Amino acid sequence: MRDESGYGLQRQAALLVDGDGIAWIGNSDERSARDADEVIDCRNRLLTPGLIDCHTHLVYAGDRADEFELRLEGASYAEIAARGGGIVSTVNATRAASEQTLFDETLPRVKALMDEGVTTLEIKSGYGLDSDNEIKMLRVAAKLESELGLRVRKTFLGAHALPPEYDGRADDYIALLCEEMLPRAHAEGLVDAVDVFIESIAFDVEQGERVLARAQQLGLPVKAHVEQLSDLGGAVMAAKRGALSVDHIEYLAVEDVASLAAAGTVAVLLPGAFYVLRENQMPPVAALREQRVPMALATDANPGSSPLHSLLLIMNMACTLFRLTPAEALRGVTINAARALGMEREIGSLEVGKQADIVLWDVERPSMLSYRVGVNPCAAVMQAGRWRNSEGLS
Numbered sequence: 001m002r003d004e005s006g007y008g009l010q011r012q013a014a015l016l017v018d019g020d021g022i023a024w025i026g027n028s029d030e031r032s033a034r035d036a037d038e039v040i041d042c043r044n045r046l047l048t049p050g051l052i053d054c055h056t057h058l059v060y061a062g063d064r065a066d067e068f069e070l071r072l073e074g075a076s077y078a079e080i081a082a083r084g085g086g087i088v089s090t091v092n093a094t095r096a097a098s099e100q101t102l103f104d105e106t107l108p109r110v111k112a113l114m115d116e117g118v119t120t121l122e123i124k125s126g127y128g129l130d131s132d133n134e135i136k137m138l139r140v141a142a143k144l145e146s147e148l149g150l151r152v153r154k155t156f157l158g159a160h161a162l163p164p165e166y167d168g169r170a171d172d173y174i175a176l177l178c179e180e181m182l183p184r185a186h187a188e189g190l191v192d193a194v195d196v197f198i199e200s201i202a203f204d205v206e207q208g209e210r211v212l213a214r215a216q217q218l219g220l221p222v223k224a225h226v227e228q229l230s231d232l233g234g235a236v237m238a239a240k241r242g243a244l245s246v247d248h249i250e251y252l253a254v255e256d257v258a259s260l261a262a263a264g265t266v267a268v269l270l271p272g273a274f275y276v277l278r279e280n281q282m283p284p285v286a287a288l289r290e291q292r293v294p295m296a297l298a299t300d301a302n303p304g305s306s307p308l309h310s311l312l313l314i315m316n317m318a319c320t321l322f323r324l325t326p327a328e329a330l331r332g333v334t335i336n337a338a339r340a341l342g343m344e345r346e347i348g349s350l351e352v353g354k355q356a357d358i359v360l361w362d363v364e365r366p367s368m369l370s371y372r373v374g375v376n377p378c379a380a381v382m383q384a385g386r387w388r389n390s391e392g393l394s
């Protein structure tokens with residue numbers, strides 16, 4: 001068997017849950033384990049922290065299957081966007097949908113993630129692109145949290161694309177966002193962090209920086225979609241501002257990795273979008289690893305570039321496409337994903353004092369979580385000390 005130390009694996013382990021937190025971890029023959037009010041035999045299953053999907057665009061209406069077909073006929077993602085398709089077509093569908101319809105359409109996508117042990121989810125706005133519709137999306141995200149009992153972080157991504165009514169007036173839109181849209185959403189308590197899409201088909205570095213600066217004035221943490229289709233230098237700008245994460249980064253130059261390392265910014269890799277768009281440019285994984293930049297993984301679940309709802313599949317893709325090790329993949333959806341959300345003190349690892357978000361897996365070794373495709377070995381999930389489903393325990 002290969003060395004398993006990279007996982008921090010503990011055998012014959014016992015874990016004591018008190019209220020919503022982890023109170024003690026030790027060996028199963030120790031007294032604290034035997035004296036608990038209730039003892040559950042996990043029968044040699046693997047226990048991991050609850051999985052964290054730290055980058056999604058799950059709340060939207062409609063689908064983009066027609067664009068999938070257009071791409072198969074040779075059109076590129078950027079060409080489709082330039083023609084008024086792409087993100088803007090989902091904006092039109094999302095604006096037309098009621099809050100209830102948006103909730104109903106999003107629910108099965110969230111449930112698919114939860115079935116695989118996801119206990120914390122980040123959801124971005126960015127298909128509304130005006131105050132009312134961005135707020136509508138964020139309310140749906142908040143309702144998912146309260147109705148499903150999983151943890152949801154809400155990220156304001158008003159700068160995802162230029163809304164059609166602002167065609168040719170990107171600076172005016174950014175001004176509206178900074179003066180009205182973001183402060184309003186924030187005042188309603190709907191914003192945990194602020195994101196921006198810096199790309200030729202979206203906003204330039206200077207416009208992106210204006211959004212992040214405004215967010216920081218409001219006391220909000222920031223992150224950015226950068227270097228996905230080209231290298232504009234957004235990652236360095238975001239890192240200098242102390243961003244929690246920079247996401248995508250296929251086109252990040254090796255010499256710019258140092259600025260992430262210096263800032264403690266997490267590199268969020270999104271192999272689903274890389275796969276769907278048939279990208280060839282690989283993120284600078286070796287340099288990230290060498291300079292100890294924490295790497296997180298996420299689904300980027302969205303109707304255009306990543307219509308997939310499986311974090312286990314993303315772990316496999318990260319190993320197969322980006323050559324991460326299975327241990328890196330597991331850290332990518334647990335502790336490093338927690339860092340990307342600024343939540344590493346509460347979640348992301350099985351440690352005393354952290355939330356009791358725990359997944360029980362029917363696997364013999366942790367590498368099997370990344371190894372197989374299309375198999376869901378999740379046997380049971382505990383969220384904040386309460387079983388979400390414990391049927392699998394018997």
Ligand code: DI6
Nearest residue numbers: 087197225273302303304305
């Ligand atoms: N990059 C992405 O991959 C998603 N957003 C972004 O900024 C795509 C969103 C979409 O195509 O609807």
Ligand code: FE
Nearest residue numbers: 055057225300
């Ligand atoms: Fe994204």
